[in-house]
Amino acid sequence: MREAVAALCARYGEDYWRRLDAERGYPTEFVREMNEAGFLSALIPEEYGGAGLGVIDACVIMEEISRRGAHAGACHAQMYVMGAVLRHGSEAQKRAYLPKIASGELRLQSFGVTEPTTGTDTTKLRTTARRDGDVYRVNGQKVWISRVQHSDLMVLLARTTPLEQVEKKTKGLSAFIVDLREAVGNGLTVRPIDAMINHHACELFFDDLAIPAGNLLGKEGDGFRVVLDGMNAERILIASECIGDARYFIDKASAYAKDRVVFERPIGTNQGIQFPIAKCYAETEAAALMVERAATLFDAGEKCGAEANMAKMLAADASWNAADMCMQTHGGFAFSREYDIERKFRETRLYRIAPISTNLVLSYIAEHVLGLPRSF
Numbered sequence: 001m002r003e004a005v006a007a008l009c010a011r012y013g014e015d016y017w018r019r020l021d022a023e024r025g026y027p028t029e030f031v032r033e034m035n036e037a038g039f040l041s042a043l044i045p046e047e048y049g050g051a052g053l054g055v056i057d058a059c060v061i062m063e064e065i066s067r068r069g070a071h072a073g074a075c076h077a078q079m080y081v082m083g084a085v086l087r088h089g090s091e092a093q094k095r096a097y098l099p100k101i102a103s104g105e106l107r108l109q110s111f112g113v114t115e116p117t118t119g120t121d122t123t124k125l126r127t128t129a130r131r132d133g134d135v136y137r138v139n140g141q142k143v144w145i146s147r148v149q150h151s152d153l154m155v156l157l158a159r160t161t162p163l164e165q166v167e168k169k170t171k172g173l174s175a176f177i178v179d180l181r182e183a184v185g186n187g188l189t190v191r192p193i194d195a196m197i198n199h200h201a202c203e204l205f206f207d208d209l210a211i212p213a214g215n216l217l218g219k220e221g222d223g224f225r226v227v228l229d230g231m232n233a234e235r236i237l238i239a240s241e242c243i244g245d246a247r248y249f250i251d252k253a254s255a256y257a258k259d260r261v262v263f264e265r266p267i268g269t270n271q272g273i274q275f276p277i278a279k280c281y282a283e284t285e286a287a288a289l290m291v292e293r294a295a296t297l298f299d300a301g302e303k304c305g306a307e308a309n310m311a312k313m314l315a316a317d318a319s320w321n322a323a324d325m326c327m328q329t330h331g332g333f334a335f336s337r338e339y340d341i342e343r344k345f346r347e348t349r350l351y352r353i354a355p356i357s358t359n360l361v362l363s364y365i366a367e368h369v370l371g372l373p374r375s376f
Contacts, residue, residue: 001057002064008037009068014340017071021198021343026150031075032104034065040078041102043086048094049102054299055083055233059240059291066244067251069340071347073199076237077109077147081155083233083298084175088218088226093177097153109151111234112178112204113227116143120360122157123169123224127206129158129176131220135210136160136176138187142204144354148190150200154178156211157227160220175223177215186210197346232294232304234355235312239291242315245348246284249319249326252341253277256330273329280322287314306369313361316351323348 012030020027034040039061044050051057058079065072078101085097085108100106118124127140138158148154154177161172184190187209193201218226254277257268267273294307323345327334334341352358366372 001060004037005039005061005064006068008033008039009065009070012070014069017069018337018340018343020071022337024198026147026200027071027074028150030070031150034075035078035104040075043079043082044098044102045086048098050098054295055079055236056292056295056299058237059295062237063240063244063247066241067247068244069248069344071198072241072244073146073347075109076234076241077111077151078107080234080237081108081111081230084155084217084226084230085177087229088175089177092214093217097177101153106152107150108153108155109147110145110154110180111227111230112142112145112154112156114142114144116141116203120356122227123173124163125157125159125173127156127158129160129174129211131160131213132210134213136174136213136216138176138206138209138211140206142206144193144201145204146199146201148180148200148202148204149192152179152181154180155217155227155230157223160223166221170224172221173223174220175217175226176211177217178209178211179215183209183211197350199350228305231355232298232308235308236291236294236298236304238351238355239287239294239308239311239315242312242319242348242351243284243288243291245319245344246280246287246315246322248344249322249341249348250277250281250284253280253322253326253329267329276325276328280318280325283314283318283321287311287318290314306365309356309361309364312351312356313358316348316358319348320352 038051041050042053042058046052062072062076101108115125129136129138156176156178157173159172160174166172187207189205191203193203195201257273258266260267290311294304294311297304297307326341327345330341333339363375367374
């Protein structure tokens with residue numbers, strides 16, 4: 001599988017990604033070919049036209065994309081959003097959507113959770129969905145929602161019961177499958193965000209958007225549990241991308257350290273160059289084991305919240321350390337766009353913040369794993 005993904009990526013060299021980064025373009029051709037090769041439908045069961053593989057297999061795909069210098073963020077959502085649909089979708093929903101997603105006829109690339117005023121305090125989100133006969137009417141705002149303009153479907157989280165009326169704050173939230181082709185311009189306004197990385201993020205404004213009641217994903221009021229499966233899959237898969245990024249930087253730095261000659265010898269003979277590369281390699285291999293552990297638990301249907309969070313944090317730290325090391329190894333040349341390091345440097349920095357920040361992971365571990373007093 002690694003060889004097959006690498007071969008596909010080789011047809012889209014780093015000049016392809018450099019050009020798209022400069023143009024703020026979307027890799028339509030790359031995503032289409034990834035889907036046609038069956039990689040983006042890896043998690044869809046065979047009965048619905050997919051490959052029937054697990055998250056651990058999907059991790060291999062995402063890791064290899066990143067390691068080859070590509071930007072996996074352009075297609076990873078189709079993997080992790082799928083987790084919510086597969087585990088909580090009705091049979092009718094699966095029959096309606098999954099075969100078309102597997103064939104490439106439909107794109108499921110967007111996950112509508114984050115809001116301007118609540119961020120990762122998901123239970124306090126303010127977007128509401130009110131039942132009105134055969135539809136739910138949605139009002140509110142989302143922010144940093146990626147790939148909306150390049151997706152046909154989105155999984156949306158909204159509050160169907162006011163927070164003050166539920167016994168537990170995680171209750172009263174509901175998840176919906178939104179057909180973006182019908183929604184945009186009919187109650188949904190999309191506004192792109194100009195950001196430092198080419199992630200195609202947008203703000204969303206909902207003004208009485210009507211969603212058919214049949215698009216409710218799972219049970220009404222139980223949406224937090226629905227998106228939690230998607231979030232755990234997201235953290236594991238993004239962790240695998242970070243492992244790919246880290247290995248990309250280590251490969252780049254190692255090759256340059258062997259070839260770059262200063263004072264009549266390769267700079268790689270200097271321990272000041274060797275040791276940072278070696279340390280990043282050790283950190284990356286350790287983080288990769290946690291990613292594998294989290295993916296194994298997820299595929300077994302076991303609780304994996306702690307492992308998914310730790311995998312994401314450790315892998316994001318490893319990729320960022322490797323990025324900084326690679327910049328330092330290359331010196332001034334690292335800032336030249338033709339070396340592609342500064343592009344990947346910007347891309348991998350995101351993952352210490354999103355989809356969950358390092359501090360929130362540490363808070364989760366402290367409270368839910370170590371039993372320490374709740375800090376907020």
